[in-house]
Amino acid sequence: MSKFSNNYQKVTYIKHWTESLFSFRIQRPTNLRFRSGEFVMIGLPNRKDKPILRAYSIASPTWSDELEFYSIIVKDGPLTSKLKNIKINDDIILMPKSTGTLVLDALKPGKRLFLLSSGTGFAPFSSLIREPETYDKFEQVIVTHTCRTSKELQYSQQIIEECNNHEIISEFISNKLLSYASTTREKTTCRGRITDLITSKKIFDDLDISEISSNDRFMFCGSMGLNNDLKKILLDLGLSEGANNNPAEFVLEKAFVG
Numbered sequence: 001m002s003k004f005s006n007n008y009q010k011v012t013y014i015k016h017w018t019e020s021l022f023s024f025r026i027q028r029p030t031n032l033r034f035r036s037g038e039f040v041m042i043g044l045p046n047r048k049d050k051p052i053l054r055a056y057s058i059a060s061p062t063w064s065d066e067l068e069f070y071s072i073i074v075k076d077g078p079l080t081s082k083l084k085n086i087k088i089n090d091d092i093i094l095m096p097k098s099t100g101t102l103v104l105d106a107l108k109p110g111k112r113l114f115l116l117s118s119g120t121g122f123a124p125f126s127s128l129i130r131e132p133e134t135y136d137k138f139e140q141v142i143v144t145h146t147c148r149t150s151k152e153l154q155y156s157q158q159i160i161e162e163c164n165n166h167e168i169i170s171e172f173i174s175n176k177l178l179s180y181a182s183t184t185r186e187k188t189t190c191r192g193r194i195t196d197l198i199t200s201k202k203i204f205d206d207l208d209i210s211e212i213s214s215n216d217r218f219m220f221c222g223s224m225g226l227n228n229d230l231k232k233i234l235l236d237l238g239l240s241e242g243a244n245n246n247p248a249e250f251v252l253e254k255a256f257v258g
Contacts, residue, residue: 037102118222218250
């Protein structure tokens with residue numbers, strides 16, 4: 001018997017959004033507790049009992065009975081090249097400890113919360129925008145998602161639609177949630193990297209909101225290059241990076257890039 005057998009959870013749902021993007025859900029252990037925005041280590045069983053584990057943000061909210069994940073498929077990737085073939089009732093290894101920096105506790109109180117993402121970096125924000133606590137703490141929540149093409153935005157658009165139509169979450173949102181989607185390769189109304197859309201002020205004009213102030217709080221999750229560029233923009237504006245033990249104005253995910 002594998003030493004990881006106690007960590008096996010069954011796949012309950014799978015959806016392929018594009019040739020390289022898919023989401024899936026697994027059973028949630030009754031004793032698993034996490035904060036929205038955190039990640040866990042998951043993997044697939046193998047015969048050598050040395051599974052490849054990778055960090056995946058939990059995309060489902062803390063009140064969900066299942067755990068949802070959003071993944072890219074990397075050609076020849078040690079895990080994702082196999083993970084893409086999972087079926088309902090297959091076993092997934094789930095390590096029980098959750099952690100991460102993209103949590104509300106790492107931010108000082110503020111008026112607006114910006115959640116800036118690219119690619120599968122939207123996953124932790126999928127959890128946070130479905131969390132009532134997010135709307136208790138902020139007067140407005142602005143979630144952005146940037147991908148190469150509009151087809152790659154389907155997952156985030158569906159999650160946002162579910163938020164606005166959910167019988168419970170929609171009451172907490174009460175017009176507090178704004179969303180902004182942009183593409184970098186396909187010509188759309190909102191085209192460009194989020195960094196350029198911020199520095200050009202286009203995003204503020206498009207959403208009809210004021211520019212960044214000291215009362216704004218930020219989380220961002222994307223490629224290392226994007227995270228570093230966003231960090232520089234905010235540091236230049238006089239904002240500081242926070243942590244669980246030292247809350248400040250912005251946080252970014254350092255454990256992995258998506």
